[in-house]
Each structure stands twice: as structure tokens, then as C-alpha cells.
Amino acid sequence: MIAPKISIIVPIYKVEKEIHRCVESLINQTFKGIEIILVDDGSPDNCPIICDEYAKKDNRIKVIHKENGGLSDARNAGLLEAKADYILFVDSDDYIDKRTCEKFYSTIEANVDVIVGDAVRIEGANKSLMEHAYIPPDAIISGKEFLKKQLKSRKMNMAAWLNLYNRNYLVDNGLFFKKGILHEDEQWTPRVFLKAKKVKYIKFPFYYYIIRKDSITKAKDKTKNGIDLINTCYELEKIYEELEDIELKKLLNDNLARIFLQAIDDGDFYSNQYKDLYNKMFLIGKPLSIKNKAKSYLFILNKMLYKFVYRSFKKASID
Numbered sequence: 100m101i102a103p104k105i106s107i108i109v110p111i112y113k114v115e116k117e118i119h120r121c122v123e124s125l126i127n128q129t130f131k132g133i134e135i136i137l138v139d140d141g142s143p144d145n146c147p148i149i150c151d152e153y154a155k156k157d158n159r160i161k162v163i164h165k166e167n168g169g170l171s172d173a174r175n176a177g178l179l180e181a182k183a184d185y186i187l188f189v190d191s192d193d194y195i196d197k198r199t200c201e202k203f204y205s206t207i208e209a210n211v212d213v214i215v216g217d218a219v220r221i222e223g224a225n226k227s228l229m230e231h232a233y234i235p236p237d238a239i240i241s242g243k244e245f246l247k248k249q250l251k252s253r254k255m256n257m258a259a260w261l262n263l264y265n266r267n268y269l270v271d272n273g274l275f276f277k278k279g280i281l282h283e284d285e286q287w288t289p290r291v292f293l294k295a296k297k298v299k300y301i302k303f304p305f306y307y308y309i310i311r312k313d314s315i316t317k318a319k320d321k322t323k324n325g326i327d328l329i330n331t332c333y334e335l336e337k338i339y340e341e342l343e344d345i346e347l348k349k350l351l352n353d354n355l356a357r358i359f360l361q362a363i364d365d366g367d368f369y370s371n372q373y374k375d376l377y378n379k380m381f382l383i384g385k386p387l388s389i390k391n392k393a394k395s396y397l398f399i400l401n402k403m404l405y406k407f408v409y410r411s412f413k414k415a416s417i418d
Contacts, residue, residue, distance in 0.1 A: 128201070250353070
């Protein structure tokens with residue numbers, strides 16, 4: 100078998116209704132030089148059997164069966180097993196355009212660290228484009244410059260599945276996912292781009308991101324979501340403090356303020372019983388945009404008033 104050029108890593112857990120759509124989009128890629136790594140993360144349904152059946156039909160598919168360890172652990176397992184030079188992460192309830200690997204591979208240049216694409220967000224009958232700020236197709240820029248441009252344009256998305264990665268770049272820099280947390284991409288993706296020397300962008304919405312009613316992002320109890328996001332904010336704050344690029348540091352801290360407030364609302368951490376969970380003074384000096392400044396100042400002044408105003412506006416926008 101010829102060595103694969105792209106390894107596609109798919110964590111699998113309780114998605115027996117969606118897994119066929121995902122895997123079919125992979126095996127039908129127009130570019131054939133791929134390997135598909137299905138990581139069964141201890142799924143309790145029929146997913147392990149389905150994975151093995153696919154492996155029998157297509158020798159490009161490898162199945163890893165492991166104890167449940169969460170999305171980060173499954174992705175790490177796939178990354179360590181991958182044999183190709185480049186890595187693509189695909190979540191098992193999503194799918195990709197059949198031309199994805201062909202498009203990505205045709206744009207690879209020597210030692211590029213990350214190639215960025217776009218996505219389509221699908222929630223029921225509603226579709227919206229997740230598109231980055233434009234960068235010329237022949238341009239190669241640093242990860243820091245990419246972050247700066249996207250954050251300025253309010254178009255930076257931290258989803259790990261939006262990009263193709265140089266495997267050696269990830270492994271050599273120890274860029275693995277933190278185990279046991281939710282919103283792991285918020286913690287992982289900034290670290291990836293801050294170290295990247297060569298980043299390319301292709302204007303191609305290759306990824307189809309499906310919002311499921313029973314997904315983690317739709318769960319009613321988001322206490323862990325909030326706690327993990329708050330801890331991620333504290334971790335990233337230390338990394339950003341070391342940056343010499345003042346403009347980039349301000350933009351990243353502004354994004355941290357947004358994430359921090361999102362964490363408070365996700366976990367409903369407004370009452371005094373959560374006073375030891377976080378320090379609202381974390382927001383001091385971080386907001387850059389007028390919107391984030393207004394929200395942060397109101398939250399620091401009066402948490403319950405902020406909750407009322409924020410949720411009223413959010414409800415009005417939905418209605």
C-alpha cells in the first residue's frame with residue numbers, strides 16, 4: 100500500500116445514526132491517497148461494529164478501539180497512530196465535501212504548518228457560512244499574523260476541524276489536546292497558531308458542521324462547560340502574557356473577555372455560591388472592542404443586572 104498523504108482522524112462516540120454520512124464522505128474523496136482513522140472512544144452503541152465493518156470494506160480505514168476518554172483523548176490517539184504527513188480532524192456527526200483532500204493537497208507547499216479552509220454551519224433547515232477574512236491564495240503568513248487578521252475581522256474560529264495540519268509540526272511542538280475538558284478547541288487552536296511559522300488559506304467551504312439537538316453544546320446543564328472555559332481562560336492568559344506583539348496580545352485578550360463572559364453564562368455562575376469559582380477582576384484591562392468593554396464593565400458593576408440585560412438582548416435577537 101502506498102504511504103498516505105493525508106490522515107483523517109475521526110473520534111467516534113454514540114453517533115450510530117450519523118456515522119454513515121460522515122464515513123461515506125471520507126471514503127468517497129476524489130483524492131485517494133488518504134488513510135481514515137476511526138477512533139472508537141468506548142462507544143456503547145453499535146458504532147464499534149459499524150467501524151469494523153467499514154474497515155473490512157476499505158483497506159484505507161484503520162479502527163482504534165479504546166476506553167472512553169473523551170474527544171481530546173480520541174484525537175490524540177489518532178494523531179499518534181497517523182502515518183501521513185498531514186492531518187485532518189473530522190467530528191463523526193459532521194461530514195466533508197468529497198473534493199476536500201484534493202483541494203488541500205493541491206495547495207500544500209514545502210513545510211507549511213497549517214492550511215485553513217471554511218465551513219457551512221447547519222442547524223435544522225438553516226445554513227450559514229463560516230468564512231474567514233480574505234487572504235490571497237498564494238500568500239503564506241505566520242500563525243500570529245493569521246490570528247491578528249481574523250481577530251480584527253471578528254472571523255477567527257477556533258474549531259480544530261477547520262484546518263489541515265502538518266503532523267510533524269504538531270508532534271514536534273507537543274501540540275496535543277488537553278484531556279478531560281469541554282471546549283478543548285478553545286484551548287488548543289490558539290497554541291497551534293501562535294507557534295505556526297507558515298499558514299495558508301484556501302477559500303473553500305469544505306466542512307459541514309451539524310448542530311444536533313442532543314449535542315454537548317445544546318445540553319441543558321452546562322456547568323462543566325462553564326468551568327472548563329474559565330480554566331482555559333486562565334491558562335491562555337499566562338501564554339498571552341509572554342507575547343511581544345502588543346497588538347496581537349490586545350486582540351487575544353479581548354477574545355478572552357468574550358470567552359470568560361460566555362463561560363459565566365453557560366454555567367449560570369451569577370449567584371454568590373460561585374464567588375470562589377472565578378475572579379471577575381480577570382476582565383480588567385482585557386476588553387478592546389466597545390461591545391466587550393460595555394459587557395465587562397456592567398458585569399463587574401453588577402452581575403445580576405448584567406444577567407438580566409444580557410439574556411434579555413439574547414432572547415430578543417432569537418425572537
